[in-house]
Amino acid sequence: EAGVAQSPRYKIIEKRQSVAFWCNPISGHATLYWYQQILGQGPKLLIQFQNNGVVDDSQLPKDRFSAERLKGVDSTLKIQPAKLEDSAVYLCASSRRGNELRTDTQYFGPGTRLTVL
Amino acid sequence: GIQVEQSPPDLILQEGANSTLRCNFSDSVNNLQWFHQNPWGQLINLFYIPSGTKQNGRLSATTVATERYSLLYISSSQTTDSGVYFCAVLTTSGTYKYIFGTGTRLKVLA
Numbered sequence: 729e730a731g732v733a734q735s736p737r738y739k740i741i742e743k744r745q746s747v748a749f750w751c752n753p754i755s756g757h758a759t760l761y762w763y764q765q766i767l768g769q770g771p772k773l774l775i776q777f778q779n780n781g782v783v784d785d786s787q788l789p790k791d792r793f794s795a796e797r798l799k800g801v802d803s804t805l806k807i808q809p810a811k812l813e814d815s816a817v818y819l820c821a822s823s824r825r826g827n828e829l830r831t832d833t834q835y836f837g838p839g840t841r842l843t844v845l
Numbered sequence: 846g847i848q849v850e851q852s853p854p855d856l857i858l859q860e861g862a863n864s865t866l867r868c869n870f871s872d873s874v875n876n877l878q879w880f881h882q883n884p885w886g887q888l889i890n891l892f893y894i895p896s897g898t899k900q901n902g903r904l905s906a907t908t909v910a911t912e913r914y915s916l917l918y919i920s921s922s923q924t925t926d927s928g929v930y931f932c933a934v935l936t937t938s939g940t941y942k943y944i945f946g947t948g949t950r951l952k953v954l955a
Contacts, residue, residue, distance in 0.1 A: 761943070769948075770945035770946060770947055770948050771888075771931075771945050772945070773942055773943065773944075776940065776942055783940045783941075783942075784939075784940035784942050817886055819888065821888075825941075829875040829935060829941060830875055830876050831876070831893065832875070832876055832893070832935060833890060833893045834878060834890070834943060835890065836880075836887070836888040836889075838885075838887055839886050
């Protein structure tokens with residue numbers, strides 16, 4: 729079974745530029761998550777999709793961040809315009825999220841390391 | 846919202862030593878996962894353990910849901926165990942999202 733794929737692996741941009749990240753979850757996984765991990769901290773959930781609908785985006789800075797999951801499969805996260813404080817690793821994860829939450833298991837992609845200069 | 850705290854924040858071990866990492870959470874949870882983040886940043890699943898005890902090789906985990914904590918045991922540590930260990934809890938209400946702990950940074954010396 730293929731894992732969660734992400735691209736690009738690294739990105740360097742200047743502030744006020746835009747950037748987009750792509751994620752392809754594990755086949756059959758209904759739930760897709762985007763996390764932001766700042767150096768030295770744990771991952772913070774930005775947005776959670778169930779199939780192609782948004783379940784939680786309470787911590788997404790909506791004035792500059794947007795995300796979509798067309799057809800309930802792969803997803804794109806965009807930042808426009810980027811700020812210095814957006815420098816972080818952006819992690820995508822997926823889980824099957826069936827009816828039994830006690831066995832739900834997240835699987836993570838390798839992440840995209842973003843540096844904003 | 847739910848608070849998730851891990852201890853100790855940092856740990857240095859000699860190869861071959863044993864260790865116990867702790868995850869405390871402030872409310873009931875649907876599930877709890879332990880992850881190892883290796884030096885390249887990849888988060889690797891270790892266990893999902895909403896309650897009880899599981900073992901996988903040199904690693905084992907115990908969650909006591911009624912007392913709101915989980916423990917990760919590492920025995921006979923190896924240098925490849927170095928990295929950051931996170932627990933993440935799945936909330937029981939609202940949007941059923943994962944909340945990550947603060948992490949334990951482990952360094953195993955040869």
